[in-house]
Amino acid sequence: xxxxxxxxxxxxxxxxxxxAACSIDFxxxxxxxxxxxxxxxxxxxxxxxxEHVDDFANKLPxxxxxxxxxxxxxxxxxxxxxxxxxxYPCAVKIAAGKINAVSGETWSNGLSADPQDYAVIxxxxxxxxxxxxxxxxxxxxxxxxxxxxxxxxxxxGKAEHGGLQIIVYPMKHDVYVEHFERAVEADLDYLDxxxxxxxxxxxxxxxMGLAPGGLMRQEIYEDEYGIDAWDQDNGFRCFIHLAxxxxxxxxxxxxxxxxxxxxxxxxxxxxxWFDYYDDSKALAGSDTLGKLTSVAAKVIEKGxxxxxxxxxxxxxxxKIISKGNVVRDGEF
Amino acid sequence: xxxxxxxxxxxxxxxxxxxxxxVRQVAQRIGVEPAYLSKIERGDVAPPSEAxxxxxxxxxxxxxxxxxxxxxxVSSDLQEIIRKRPQLFxxxxxxxxxxxxxALLRIARDVRDGDW
Numbered sequence: 001x002x003x004x005x006x007x008x009x010x011x012x013x014x015x016x017x018x019x020a021a022c023s024i025d026f027x028x029x030x031x032x033x034x035x036x037x038x039x040x041x042x043x044x045x046x047x048x049x050x051e052h053v054d055d056f057a058n059k060l061p062x063x064x065x066x067x068x069x070x071x072x073x074x075x076x077x078x079x080x081x082x083x084x085x086x087x088y089p090c091a092v093k094i095a096a097g098k099i100n101a102v103s104g105e106t107w108s109n110g111l112s113a114d115p116q117d118y119a120v121i122x123x124x125x126x127x128x129x130x131x132x133x134x135x136x137x138x139x140x141x142x143x144x145x146x147x148x149x150x151x152x153x154x155x156x157g158k159a160e161h162g163g164l165q166i167i168v169y170p171m172k173h174d175v176y177v178e179h180f181e182r183a184v185e186a187d188l189d190y191l192d193x194x195x196x197x198x199x200x201x202x203x204x205x206x207x208m209g210l211a212p213g214g215l216m217r218q219e220i221y222e223d224e225y226g227i228d229a230w231d232q233d234n235g236f237r238c239f240i241h242l243a244x245x246x247x248x249x250x251x252x253x254x255x256x257x258x259x260x261x262x263x264x265x266x267x268x269x270x271x272x273w274f275d276y277y278d279d280s281k282a283l284a285g286s287d288t289l290g291k292l293t294s295v296a297a298k299v300i301e302k303g304x305x306x307x308x309x310x311x312x313x314x315x316x317x318x319k320i321i322s323k324g325n326v327v328r329d330g331e332f
Numbered sequence: 333x334x335x336x337x338x339x340x341x342x343x344x345x346x347x348x349x350x351x352x353x354x355v356r357q358v359a360q361r362i363g364v365e366p367a368y369l370s371k372i373e374r375g376d377v378a379p380p381s382e383a384x385x386x387x388x389x390x391x392x393x394x395x396x397x398x399x400x401x402x403x404x405x406v407s408s409d410l411q412e413i414i415r416k417r418p419q420l421f422x423x424x425x426x427x428x429x430x431x432x433x434x435a436l437l438r439i440a441r442d443v444r445d446g447d448w
Contacts, residue, residue: 001442009443054444068446098448165448239448 002236004070007047011090011236013170020170022086022121026050026072026240027328029128030263031079032139032214033312034296039216040318041128041274044328045260048072048080051252053241059251060241061207067163069239073248073256074142074208077295077307081128081140082164084121089171089179091223091230093118094127096140096210097152098161102131102220104288106156107165109237113227116283120223123280125326130212130292131220133285141213141295142242148302150209154292162209167237169230179225208242212292217275219282262309273315277322335402340373342392353392362387379403 003010013020027044050070057065064071074080082094091111093100098107103117111118119127129137130151143149145159153159171179223229245256267273296307321328333341347353359369362384371377379385385403389396400407406414414421428436 002445003441004443052441052443066446067448068444070443161448237445238443239446 002238004050004052007050009050009070009166009238011168011170013231013234013236016170016231016234017088017173017176020088020090020173020176022084022088022090022092022168022170024085024092024166024168025083027081027083027126028257028260029079029081030260030266031077031141031309032216032263033310034139034141034214034294034307035310035312036215036294037312038136039214039273039313040315041216041218041276041328042079042081042263043266043272043274044081044083046257047083048074049254049257050240051254056251064241067239067241069241071163071241071243071248073245074242075245075256075259076144076208077141078245078260079128079139079141079213081126082166083126084119084124086121088176089123089225089229090121091118091169091171092121092124093167093169095165096130097145097150097156097163098165099151099155100286101127101129101140101151101289102283102286104131104155104286109167109235110232111169111227111230113223115286116223118223119220120225123221123224123278125276126328127220128216128218130289131283131286132212132215132290132292134282135217135219136285137216137218137220138212138289138292138294139214139216140210142208143211143295144244145207145209149211149295149298151212151289151292152209155288159209162207163242164210164240165237166240167235169232169235171225171229172231175225175229208244210242211295211298212289213295215294219278219280221278221280222283224280263313264309264311267313267315270317272317272319274319274321274328276326277320333402334375335379335399335404336373336375338399338402339388339392342394343373346392358388358391362391379405382408 001012008023008025010021010023026048028046028048029044030042032039032042050072053060053064053069053071095101095107100117103115105117129139132138145162152161248256296310299307343353343358355370356366359366382405385399386396389399397407
């Protein structure tokens with residue numbers, strides 16, 4: 001089952017293993033400049049609020065009700081990153097507008113090994129964008145559906161789905177026991193199970209999708225366990241709709257978070273950016289995703305001038321983080 | 333209120349607006365003799381099988397889990413769940429017995445997956 005608590009989705013698979021669980025939340029962040037320079041990791045500025053679709057069903061489009069799942073508020077051209085936590089290995093497949101963010105393929109349930117179309121947690125602590133080339137992603141940036149910016153529209157020519165789609169498969173019970181607890185069977189109590197939480201717009205369109213923004217150094221790691229390690233009979237999936245922040249307020253009556261700081265203001269205040277080091281092997285980028293046009297380039301292409309708040313920045317404070325120390329919080 | 337009384341009351345309420353909810357017709361639709369349904373309603377015999385209770389629930393627009401509980405039965409799918417991890421679920425249910433409804437709903441609630 002998938003639970004929503006404290007704006008975090010927790011996927012639990014007690015039928016596979018008592019410890020089989022992972023949590024996913026959506027972090028507010030700076031939009032890095034979209035100027036083809038390479039940027040380090042921007043900070044997390046706190047979780048996006050997450051709401052059940054069913055709680056506001058009568059105010060939401062029919063398609064959202066049919067998809068089920070949850071929704072979060074985003075301003076136009078606001079960025080996000082997806083934060084993974086949990087100790088039990090899981091394979092996570094992520095799509096934006098039903099375009100796989102790792103492989104660029106259209107959505108399907110199940111995992112693919114060649115090309116690998118999923119990330120493995122806890123090895124992968126987060127995902128900030130589309131896998132455009134080895135060691136680089138293009139940041140997830142929210143844009144209204146229907147204007148041609150989103151990855152979905154650029155690849156399929158249609159503005160059909162929007163949002164984010166996630167499916168999680170736990171490691172098979174036997175593989176987990178073999179790798180992690182061959183010697184000791186843990187003393188288990190479901191009720192005492194830890195939550196695994198680590199410390200680690202201007203548009204009136206109701207529905208948003210994710211478009212490729214600025215270029216960021218981030219690896220998506222190769223699956224070291226192999227595709228047969230994942231229990232594909234026991235996956236859970238969730239549709240995360242992206243509501244324009246103004247619409248979100250009308251739908252829920254709740255105030256959306258304020259707009260995040262610009263990269264320029266944040267950097268000038270001397271606040272930290274981050275670099276993550278892990279020597280695991282990184283996946284190659286997706287050719288399909290590598291050919292996408294970024295938001296800033298698309299704005300120029302459409303003859304709409306320049307993307308606002310897109311001046312280059314020169315981060316002076318870059319904190320190095322590594323496995324076991326994945327705190328990436330910023331304050332502003 | 334007993335299981336039989338509950339069934340009779342709800343069936344009679346439906347019958348007052350629609351003749352199809354007579355003992356005879358309801359019994360026919362759920363596949364029992366009218367005399368047997370009548371005895372069930374009067375409490376002369378024990379409640380019927382799970383399958384017949386489910387059919388009655390469907391017929392009368394009632395929740396099958398509620399009718400099964402009134403008949404002193406636990407749905408077979410729940411029994412199966414409990415049998416797989418008996419100690420855990422027994423502990424869980426005992427611990428939750430005095431929790432308020434809103435707390436139970438929070439535990440029971442998951443994010444619904446739909447059609448996409």
